[in-house]
Amino acid sequence: MSRSLNWNASDYLRVGLIVAVPAVFALISEYFLSSGNLFALMQNFALVGLVALGLSLTMVVGEFDLSVASMVAVGGLILAKTGVDSAYIGVLCAVVFGLVVGLINALLVIRLKVSSLVSTLGVMILLSGFGYWIADGNVVPYFNFDAADALDAQIFYLLSPRINITIGAFFILYLVLKFTRLGRDLYATGSHRQAATMSGANTSLSLFFAFACSGSFAALAGALISISLATGSPTLGDGLLIQAASAAILGGVSLGGGVGKIHNIAIGVLILAALNNGLSLLGVSSAVSLLINGSVLAFVVIMNGSLSEFITQKMKKTASA
Template identity: 50%
Template sequence: MNIAKLARDNRASLLRIALLLALVLYFSANRAGFLDTGNLFSLMQAFALLGLVAFGLSVTMIAGEFDLSVGAMVAVAGIIAIKAGGSGAAAGLAVAVAFGLGVGILNGLLTVGLGVSSLVVTVGTQIMLTGLAYGLAGGQTVSYENFQVAADVDQVIATIFSPRSLVAIAAGVLVWLLLRCTRLGRDIIATGSSREAAAAAGARTRTAVVVSFAISGTFAALAGALLAFSLLSAAPTTGGDLLLQAVSAAILGGVALAGGIGGMAGVAVGALTLTALNNGLSFIGASDAAISISNGLLLLAVVTISAGGPARLAELVRARIRRPATS
């Protein structure tokens, strides 16, 4: 094992955890009630949506691909869950998740079958899903009248959790086990690291890509359906900025855009960091613009530090100081 690489990975992991703790300490010191159980429950409810989507999206990124359709999937899956849930929420949930799984498999098959970039495939899927969401909902918000379903999915468990947040945590654990303990998981990582080398070594690269998209579509649909039952409504505009949030959570969590690098523990920390930042800023009355700017600055800072930006800048400064002056 490369000791230097291991040291860098450990430093990056410690940085992410330190950042999350710093945010929690800052907001708890500057706003009474931030650590109250009610607000922590709200924070975990936000994580239930962002974390679940980020876990699925991260698998495609680790495989060296990208799923642009997750935000639109959240919207359309929520509408499908409500429309198909007339006879029971379980039926609506099953139909929505099956739809997400099918679209995810389609994304994967088109990507490997046509040999084109997943960005091209999933931008087409995103447009299609957005149109489908507006068509199914008639351009309006659709409602669900079974109030018990909302009470069930948002039931308080162990003070700060709910079934929704526990589902997100369980999904992250399952993907962690997949990547760490199965041949398929190793194939996904190898595919993202170097597809040609992985194929030459016997890795099932095509299967890895299809499975990664299947996971992404399923998780996004599950997140959308559970959110719709929680809110007792769904709209075509739901999840408008969710893609950017999920990408940010993945990158903050150490997932490389080039593929082959990343883990679910880091993604969980990244999602919690963003939810803590957004929750804390909302708690102190920050505007939506300020929250968006803070999200972007945070991502830039973490990426710069993780890439050794400050060290490189210091080296450039030292080199400039040592360089002899020219007349």
């Protein structure tokens, strides 16, 4: 009971949504709980989850990486260009490129004191142009179908190697944030950077780590989805920034920094994936789908604010009565 009292209203809301959203669609559509549809839902989790995970880390340290969507597209194109003989080499090249760009983003914030919104906006534009230059304005095919079959092979109905990679990334970062000094420094950096520096926290390392993860995870997501789709495209990441940011906020990550739990981010991604999957099954138009997504997100944001504190206090008083 004492552990449950540590939850706030937004935590209960998050759990309620992850139960209610699939339950509603399961009642409306007989296909929602089919193995094929649930596998497709998890495949979407694998893509958005990696991008949201890296973006969330930059939000935890009080910054924001606008370049993740463009990085997804460039990561896919690098895979298609360099992974002709070996998918492993293509993925490695994409991840290294994403890592380098992430470190550059961090360097701009740390050394030049440039706002991450400004610097990553510039990097986003540069990456977009770089992607169109690589592709020469066209879609780049990738003919390693064996790699695609292996990457998306179903494991126990709901999993695949691509999904397992995303789950593994969530698990590793969960351990880092919960049990290491670096994890504590990440939260301290986002809470109050100057005070964190004065107290001995390595804020520079925290920023480098967050942006490096953001860049490399986005590039990895792009490379993996390009293998699955057998193509790379400069427009591959369109819409992913909004999805990733929405999933992070649904997961309780604060735009002000210093707040965010890895398992809640995973829940946020799953809520968004289930919602969009169910709406797609029902044939809902993109405009209505955006409206519903925005309404859910707005409600969660409100619940994460002062209303959450008010409801939480009421719940504690009721429990202690």
